[in-house]
Amino acid sequence: MxxxxxxxxxxxxxxxxxxxxxxxxxxxxxxxxxxxxxSASDELYIAVQDDPVCLDPQQxxxxxxxxxxxxxxxxLVDQDPETGEIVPWLAESYEADDTLTAFTFTLRDDxxxxxxxxxxxxxxxxxxxxxxALGTTAALASQYLAGYQGTEIVDDATVRVTFAEPNxxxxxxxxxxxxxxxxxxxxxxxxxxxxxxPVGSGPFVLDTYTSNDSVVLxxxxxxxxxxxxxxxxxxxxxxxxxxxxxxxxxxxxxxLQTGEFDMILDLPAAxxxxxxxxxxxxxxxxxxxxxxxxxxxTERPVVSxxxxxxxxxxxxxxxxxxxxxxxxxxxxxxxxxxxxxPSFLDQADALKTDLDAAKKLLDDAxxxxxxxxxxxxxxxxxxxxxxxFYGQDVLEAAQAQLAKAGIxxxxxxxxxxxxFGAVSSRDYDFLGAGLTRTDPDVLRVMFSAESAARWAxxxxxxxxxxxxxxxxxxxxxARADLLGQAQTRILDQAYLVPLLQVAQVHAAQxxxxxxxxxxxxxxxxxxxTVER
Numbered sequence: 001m002x003x004x005x006x007x008x009x010x011x012x013x014x015x016x017x018x019x020x021x022x023x024x025x026x027x028x029x030x031x032x033x034x035x036x037x038x039s040a041s042d043e044l045y046i047a048v049q050d051d052p053v054c055l056d057p058q059q060x061x062x063x064x065x066x067x068x069x070x071x072x073x074x075x076l077v078d079q080d081p082e083t084g085e086i087v088p089w090l091a092e093s094y095e096a097d098d099t100l101t102a103f104t105f106t107l108r109d110d111x112x113x114x115x116x117x118x119x120x121x122x123x124x125x126x127x128x129x130x131x132x133a134l135g136t137t138a139a140l141a142s143q144y145l146a147g148y149q150g151t152e153i154v155d156d157a158t159v160r161v162t163f164a165e166p167n168x169x170x171x172x173x174x175x176x177x178x179x180x181x182x183x184x185x186x187x188x189x190x191x192x193x194x195x196x197x198p199v200g201s202g203p204f205v206l207d208t209y210t211s212n213d214s215v216v217l218x219x220x221x222x223x224x225x226x227x228x229x230x231x232x233x234x235x236x237x238x239x240x241x242x243x244x245x246x247x248x249x250x251x252x253x254x255x256l257q258t259g260e261f262d263m264i265l266d267l268p269a270a271x272x273x274x275x276x277x278x279x280x281x282x283x284x285x286x287x288x289x290x291x292x293x294x295x296x297x298t299e300r301p302v303v304s305x306x307x308x309x310x311x312x313x314x315x316x317x318x319x320x321x322x323x324x325x326x327x328x329x330x331x332x333x334x335x336x337x338x339x340x341x342p343s344f345l346d347q348a349d350a351l352k353t354d355l356d357a358a359k360k361l362l363d364d365a366x367x368x369x370x371x372x373x374x375x376x377x378x379x380x381x382x383x384x385x386x387x388x389f390y391g392q393d394v395l396e397a398a399q400a401q402l403a404k405a406g407i408x409x410x411x412x413x414x415x416x417x418x419x420f421g422a423v424s425s426r427d428y429d430f431l432g433a434g435l436t437r438t439d440p441d442v443l444r445v446m447f448s449a450e451s452a453a454r455w456a457x458x459x460x461x462x463x464x465x466x467x468x469x470x471x472x473x474x475x476x477x478a479r480a481d482l483l484g485q486a487q488t489r490i491l492d493q494a495y496l497v498p499l500l501q502v503a504q505v506h507a508a509q510x511x512x513x514x515x516x517x518x519x520x521x522x523x524x525x526x527x528x529t530v531e532r
Contacts, residue, residue, distance in 0.1 A: 048264075050247070052243075057178065070523065073182065075179060105160075144173030149164050168444075183200070288337075292333075325394045332501060333500055362405065384408070385429045385430070386429065447463060
């Protein structure tokens, strides 16, 4: 699959023979520099840091796999990433009932999948029924479909999806890659079979996938049902997209610098200044949902003290954490939701760093400075553990800041399996993580006592009521008011210690245009063009 005459990922490794390569060596391997020619190309060559492992868009959670899968499947609706407005896509119209338990979609009549089969109401039913049967194997989909009762075929162009309880996030979920539609044949496959050869209705089709090497997509001929949010109609603007699996950051950035790659995903923060020049461009957007945070279990003795949690908010410096570990193209965290999330409430004033106020709060609560610098109360040290499976640099920055207030935050880095095992057993003081969702119902998922997937263990009937009511409220203004109240209460009660607004940051040659983000901050390459 070396379709462009360039080096694939495995040949990069063999040719370079080192983890960090000088620009001179890279230039010798390049098929042509990034600055010359000015001619349009039908090929887009992108370096990615991870092997996608599974290409079924409905199952995957790995960001690389989601970015690839977004090109293969379309969704019933789309969501404007700037306004949050839901617009038609494969469904030419849609309607949610007042209780948010029934959602009706009228389908376009001109959509086909890349195997030639047509989009029908039966296809939608087959997809959602199959996803419901997969359960937690499709981790994200199972949350969007929580309470799923079934899909009713109303007529030859209409389906109605119903839930046992109000599902405020479903309509937004229907815009994501996770609920993107596969052909009837793909939906009927086992979870393992679907990983290798998913068939969607998207503008690109899977050509080849070589594990730990590359994924090659080709533009589909006759594509004609793009979302109205896109910039053109018809076939994709480029004919071939190659994703080269390139784990070493130095190889990715070196290849971009010399023109071997047109674009690289997941630009390291340390390299942002290097590519913030006229020769290159950076694409960046915050992940919607809950920022990377310390998520408490208030059933634990020390964590149960609200003075401790409030002091932790005051003692953490989000601007410094962002500078040390985040992107210069995305603002520090300023709320319990990411700024990319609809109904985001800017809580910057409540999140100002004030170390002296943090120390006074702990003093007043009886937590006195110990000889080793760690505070204690009645013989109990002010020591807690945060359990996480990623983001160690973020947690280490917070750890150093909290130590200045006499708070000893221990870090336990575990596997993802052990992390979710701790969630299930509630065996943690804090979790270190964020939760990416475009709909603000993510707060109910994370905080509500009724949520099967909650991470924050808090006992607050008022918050539970606000979150439950917003999930049942179809009026946008009324729902936004309830969500604002919930965000205020979460911070007032220190039920979350926001640390970092996580961002998707990618870099490209200046000749790459038309790259867009969807509302989930996944890249959309339908409009992308390349000029070298």
